[in-house]
Structure formats: C-alpha cells, structure tokens
Amino acid sequence: MACLSCLLEYGTVKIIVIRNKAVGSVFRLIQFLIILYVIGYVCVVRKSYQVKDSVISTVTTKVKGTGFTNISGLGAHVWDVADYNIPPEGESSFFVLTNMIITPNQMQSSCPESQAKNVSFTKYFDLPVFDQLNASGHITLLKGIQTGLCVNYSETVKTCEVLSWCPLEIDTDLPENPLLAAAENFTVLIKNTVTYPKFNFHKRNILPDVNSSYLKQCEFNRITDPHCPIFRLKDMVAEAEEDFQTMATRGGVLGILIDWSCDLDFPEHYCGPKYSFCRMDNKNPENNVAPGYNFRFAKYYKTTDDVETRTLIKSYGIRFDVIVFGTAGKFNIVPTIVNVGAALTILGLVSPVKSAVLGLGV
C-alpha cells in the first residue's frame, strides 16, 4: 500500500516567477527564435520528421537513328544502331560512336614502327639508343614486340620493326569534324522504373496519364514536353551547355541525371522524374591527359587462306550515363521525437542561461 502510494505520487519542481520586463522580453524573443527555427527549418525545409529511403532503379535505353559517312578508301557507309552502339546492350550506360580512326585489313605480321613525334629518326640508329630513349619514358609509341631490326618507314626515315597487327594504326590524324555528325539527331528512349522498398512505392518515368500515341511521336522538351521519355541527343548535350559537334569530335561522357526525390506525405505533390544533364568528364584542355572519351575495338575476319585479319576502330563518341538518384521521405515517429526532443532541450536551456546571467543560478 505504501509502495502503491509511492507510485501514484509525483514530483514537480518549484518554480520562482520573476517579473522583469527587460529579462522577460529577451527570454521570450529567444524562445520565439528557437520555435521559429524548429518549425521553419527543421520541419519545413529539412523535413527532419520524416524517415528516408533511397531509390532502387532499373533503366533500359534504346537509341534510334541512321547516319551516313563517306570516308576516303572505305566508300559510302550507312550506320545503324547495331553499328554505332557499342557494346550493343540497352543498359543504363550507352555509347554512341561519332568519330573514328579506321585501320582496315590488319594482319599479324611485322612492320616498321611509326615515327615518334618528339624524337628525330632521320638517320639510321642502333637499337640500344632507342631502347635507352624508350626506357627513359620519352617514347611510348611501341605497339608491338621488337624484332631487333630497323627498316625503312619512309624514304628518309628508318624505324624499329615490330611484330604486331600490321599496318599499324596512325592515330594522329583524327578528323576535325565528327564523321557521324548526324548522330546529333538520333533519339533515345529511356525507360526507368523506380522502387522505394521501405514505403512499397513503385513508379515509372512513363507517367500513367500519358497515352501511347503521344509516346510514339513526342520528344523531350523542358518547357513543352517535360514528361516525354524520348530525348534527342543534341538537346541533351545543349542542356548541359555543350556543343554537340565539338563534344562529338573527341568524345566525352554526358550524365543524364534523373532525380526522383519525393515527399510521400503529400500525395498531391508531383512525384516523378526530374531530368537534368551535365557533362561528367573534364572538357578543360589544361592538365588534361587523354581528353575526351575513346576506346579501340576490332572486327575480326578470316581470309580465304584461313588467316585472321581485323579492322581496328579507334572510336570516339559520347557515353551517356543514366544516373538515377533521390530519396523519398515519409512521416515517422522516431525522427520526429529525436528532432523535437533535441530542440526542446535547447529551448529548456534558455531559462538556466538567463538565470546565470542574472546571478540567480549556481
């Protein structure tokens, strides 16, 4: 009975009420600022009362368009998606070939190494000298295994002979304008499905109120068609404040950012993809070793004599990386208590601080 009585009593602190207009008004002002902060910043701006979840996303892409080149020695050539999209998979990162250096009919044999840029090879030199140069890092042109011979590269120049895919690629004369300039008018359809697993929320970038006939002929435009999932390559590059033809010449990486940030407490708010575009690699020529984006690939053939030949293509182009990000937030009691509790603690501190100032406290 004594115990029960003990349980049912409770303590409250004894409060001394002070009537001092100056101290009181400062005290209320500070309280007001803290409450303003809690409501304004913690709740409205940062939404700290919500629990958050990160997006899980799937992207498929499909490029459309046909280009035409007329390269000397190769003749007229029409390029379709199977030719310029390498490797040919509709993943979240896709590559569109825009410029290239083609070295056809390479075969495993021996041929003279091409001339180094910054070293004079005009007279016959002995191999150890070359090896020294090479070891010192000044010549990095070696594209094969040295046979130990020096042979005529041109009438006036002798270079080392190498075992390699011959003839060697001469990658110094990249076309100044992209060969596949028509790539700027190619379009890409991006299909993106997102999930917020904590909230069991699923959505697509093809919004439910969009109909099929619209989708067949629409094209993304930030003003007139912000929900169309079909993008013209030129427009995306322009949105990133780059020039397509300039970027296409040496290649680059363009980020297609899809922001799925959503406030799920307000279903009437727009919760859909927000597209933005930015160049991901550095276009700045200073300090820029190997600028742009390129890689080499080869198509392999066999001659009638069963000898393997290949066409080596140093391909420059734009890699488009679809990057999906975003967090969704929904009201939850835990972060609310944590944030309100902390704010109230600070609020409670005002009183002792004032007491200390007035010399009434400890």
Add this chain to the structure above:
Amino acid sequence: MACLSCLLEYGTVKIIVIRNKAVGSVFRLIQFLIILYVIGYVCVVRKSYQVKDSVISTVTTKVKGTGFTNISGLGAHVWDVADYNIPPEGESSFFVLTNMIITPNQMQSSCPESQAKNVSFTKYFDLPVFDQLNASGHITLLKGIQTGLCVNYSETVKTCEVLSWCPLEIDTDLPENPLLAAAENFTVLIKNTVTYPKFNFHKRNILPDVNSSYLKQCEFNRITDPHCPIFRLKDMVAEAEEDFQTMATRGGVLGILIDWSCDLDFPEHYCGPKYSFCRMDNKNPENNVAPGYNFRFAKYYKTTDDVETRTLIKSYGIRFDVIVFGTAGKFNIVPTIVNVGAALTILGLVSPVKSAVLGLGV
C-alpha cells in the same frame, strides 16, 4: 580555495511531492507508454541504438545450358553460352537471348524501303509528299538514306529507295513463341561477396558450412535449398510471379534482389543473403511504348571479294539485374545517446505538462 569549494558544491532542484491518485496514475501511465515506446519501437523495432553501414558488393555470374533452334532458312542451330549471352561478360547484369529476328547477308547497298503500316503506297508518289509525311512524324520507318528514287517494293507497291544495310530487316513478324524456349532450363551461378567497411565485415553468398560436392549439383529452392547459389532461370521468373515463355517472347528485365541486412550485435542471428525476385520493367501493355526488352546487334563477315556483310539480330531476351542491398547495424554510443536523450526529453516534458494542467506551473 573558494573556487575549489565552488566547484565541489552542486545544485539540485527543489521538488514538491504531490499525492493525488488521479493525477499520479495518469502521469505514471504516460511515463509507462513513453518507456514502452522507447524500449519497444526505438530499440527493438528500429534499432536506433545502432550505427549503420551500407553494403559494398561484387557479383560474378555464370550461365550454363544449351539450346536448340530450327529456324526456316537457317537450319538447325545449337546455342551455347557464347551465342546467347550478349555481351559475353559475367557481370552483375547478364542477358539471355530467348527470341530473335535474324536478317542474314546484309550488305551496304540500296534497296526499297519497307512499306509503312499506316500509309498507303499503292500508287507511285512523288518524294516531296513522302517527305511531308515523314516530317509530320507519321512515318518513322526510314532505315537509311534516301537516294531520291522510288522503286518496286512488291508487284503492286512502290516505295522510296534507301542506301542502307540491304535487305532491310522486317521486324514485324516476331515469332509468337520464343525460339530458344529451352532457355527456361538454363542455370546461373551467382557469386556474391559483400563488405561492410565500417565493421570490417566480409562474407560470401556461398556460406562456409556448404561443401563443394553439394555446390556441384544443388539448385536454389526457397524451401529445400535456400542457400544454393545456382538458380534455374524458370524458377526465378516463377518466383517473380511471371510466366517464363510469355516473358521470353518479347523480353523483359528481371531483378535478382539480394538482401544482406544484418544485425551484427547478435552473431547467432542469421546474417546471409536473402534472395527475392521481381520483374523490373512494366509488363502492362497499356501506355507501353516498345514493351519488353530487345536490342540489335550484328555479326560482321567479309566475302571473298573483301565486301563487308553482316547478320543483323534483333534479339529479345531477359536481362537479369543482380541488385545487392542491405545495411548492417552495430551498437554505438552516439546514436544511443541521441535517441535515448531525445526520448528522455519527451519523458521530462510530462511533468511540466501535468503541472500546467493542474495550474501549478507557470
């Protein structure tokens, strides 16, 4: 000495003890509910006393199986992994070809454009009309560069001639049943290693208590073999509540979700992969532009006259995306203090609230 004395004294608030059974029991009830919430929800359900880390993961995959097709004009053909897995790398996202439209022996030349579906071309028409139609977006069939001529497409139809890879692909007659129906019995071995860097925790999806002979012949089954890392494609699609043959006809994307959520405070708890499967693309035909999943690739050959030919394959199939996620939690003093501190603040508020109710407070 005065200073030391000052340091060693301390203040405690003066508590007034009130014995009121009604107020006291309400007060104790509220305290009880808050403590229940702190223990039950914050600690047990949400584990807010833990610091969290996100998973870093590596996945390799290896598909096994052999299929057989007998396509008219191409003859019997056995498909192994090098044929149907495109591109051929064992990454976390892999593609299995199940259906296709093959256009063999394409060559760069000129040929009549295929007939547009919704426009009648039965009479000879002049090119500007076609260009108008094309500009209005109604015809999107152009698969090459127009030569400016109109030629016989069939006995009754004339269409525009284009420079392209000829003959053009006719992609309207996709086989109704997947050509590589046997793909449902292919299996895939998924090797997944995860790391939680904050906790220096490493684990594989091949659990340490599993022996090698078991792994050579096991097959994942949610009931009988939940730890086997070898999955039959059919079973994974069935777990996602889809029909393999239906999905294989037009292609799709299947997510293989591996959940590595772990509570590292309890080493006796199961901390291993939890597999689930779901279809990631939209199978719903409404609003579904370009449903399914397909892409085009080509195999390039050279004739004896050194002319390039190719076999174009519009390949439909299932892309499997292995998505590894999860957070691990471990007790840490910082989140504990933050959460307990906040909860205690709320607890401390009960007393002033009650005081205010009774008119004893400010």
Add this chain to the structure above:
Amino acid sequence: MACLSCLLEYGTVKIIVIRNKAVGSVFRLIQFLIILYVIGYVCVVRKSYQVKDSVISTVTTKVKGTGFTNISGLGAHVWDVADYNIPPEGESSFFVLTNMIITPNQMQSSCPESQAKNVSFTKYFDLPVFDQLNASGHITLLKGIQTGLCVNYSETVKTCEVLSWCPLEIDTDLPENPLLAAAENFTVLIKNTVTYPKFNFHKRNILPDVNSSYLKQCEFNRITDPHCPIFRLKDMVAEAEEDFQTMATRGGVLGILIDWSCDLDFPEHYCGPKYSFCRMDNKNPENNVAPGYNFRFAKYYKTTDDVETRTLIKSYGIRFDVIVFGTAGKFNIVPTIVNVGAALTILGLVSPVKSAVLGLGV
C-alpha cells in the same frame, strides 16, 4: 496589459545548493566525462555536427600495353588492347584477358561428347543408362543435343554423339602459367570525376596542381607518386597482397577502391582520392565451386561456302572494378542541435541521479 505582463514574466526553478565535497567531486567528474565525450567523440571523432552527402561519380578507364603469345597450333600472336579488353569499353569495370583455352574452327555439326571424368565409358553402353546417370546429376558434360547415337571418341572409348559446335571445347587442360603473362606490365589510366550535389562540390582525381607532362610519364606509387592516376596492373595486384601470375592463371576480380571522404569545413585538409586495392572474389580453394573468373566468348567467321564457323575462347582474366565511395560532411545547424541537445539531456540527468542516490529526490 495583464496578458503582456504574463508574457514578459518567466519562471526559473529554485535550486538548493549542497556543499558536500565527496558527492560534489563525483558529480563534477561525471559532468567532465560527459563533456569530454561530447567534445571528443561526438564532435572530433564522428563529426556529428555535420550534414553528410554521398558521392556521385563517373569513371572512364583506358588500358595500355601489348602482349605476345606463342600457342601451339596458332603461332605467334601479338595482343593489343582491342584483343584482350573484352567487351571493349572504357567503363568503371574492365577486363584484361590473361589466360585462355582456344577452340578454333568450330562448326555446327555432330561429334562425340567428350569423356566424363568420373564415369568409365570404356565399353559400349546403351543410352538409357547414360540418361539415368545424367538425370542423377553425376554427368554435367553434355554440351549439345544428343542425336541418340554412340560413336567412337577414341580407339577405346565410345561416347554419345551430340549436335553442337564441333569440335567440342576440351576445357580441362588450362595452361598452368598465364599465356599473356606480360599483362602484369600493362597500365591503366583511371579518370574519375566526383560530385557532392548537396554542397555543389566537383573534383577530379587528376588534381589541379598536377601538370600535363608529369601525367604523360608518371605511374602510381603509394610513396613517391600517390596522385598519379596511371596504375600498373602488377602493382595494384601486389597492393592487394596477391601474386599477379597466380591470380592471372585462373582469373579473379580486383577492387580498385577510391575513397573520396572529405571534411568540407576545413578547406586546407586534403580532399582527394585515396586509393586502395583488394581482391573481391574468394581465392580460397575450399568450398570454392568454379574458382576464379572466366567467361566464354566467340569470334564468328564465314567460310567461302557461306558456312558459319567460330573460334571459341574460354577467357580467364582479371576483372578490375573501380568502386568509388565516400561521404562529405559540412557544418549544419540541424545535426548540431540534435546531437548537442541529446548530450545535454544526458548531462541534465546526472543531477537527479545523484539526488536519488542521496535520498533527496523522489
């Protein structure tokens, strides 16, 4: 006026000051420990006063180097990047071929299945027996579609005939030393651009104080060149405490971890890439089904009779996964209030606890 007066008054609790050296010193010690914890651990170690952001990153890679093999039956062969980098794209995950089993001149036809390892086929057996063995899972060698015939595999052995790409691959005799041993001296240039969107922070792994001529010949070394973005494959494998030649024989996955953790409150602190390397797959042979990393790909050719042939390559090699991670932190008022508030709550608890101990409280 009464209301205003009410607003401008404030309450402060009545404090009883107790002078007890023993209790006082324990009380001050606990306070000191809590303040030490708040300043030392919460602020300095965990930086809980900061708001955090996760990195968004783009990676391009470019491998350089030439290797040479002399495989019996294939002759001397020089390998360049287009040959050994499969698929040939400079993405964040790239593969370098180091060892292989080549099966040239495969054609769609029928041939005897290769001999199973653990089953004796020395006498002519009837097919149902084989099917039973097969169904029981003991034979998993079937690499084609059975024709129903049993034919001579060698002089003493008969096996089942299969329709397949013939001759079948014999993948049991993997070279003990990697064929492309020279791969250890290949180098890779990694270009990595990161963004912290919350703080509008952008940076590259090629630091601004590095000049172009240095980049042309530098090579990463943890001591002498920690900022060079060009890595020798051998060095990366050695940093992961593995032997390149051993790893190259059966293949593997090497993680190139780039840590971009930054404290943006102190711009004078180093905020740049911190490289580390670790093997991501399990090298341990126990419980290791299909150890290492390999996949099959094929190069397709056509004979003069228009028959498709292929060279199947079971390729072993090292997949390098560039994994970029990191969080940046910057001072923000919300987490500061949450953490300080919580710590102060705990601090405030010391007084009641002491009171309770002394029998002065409830």
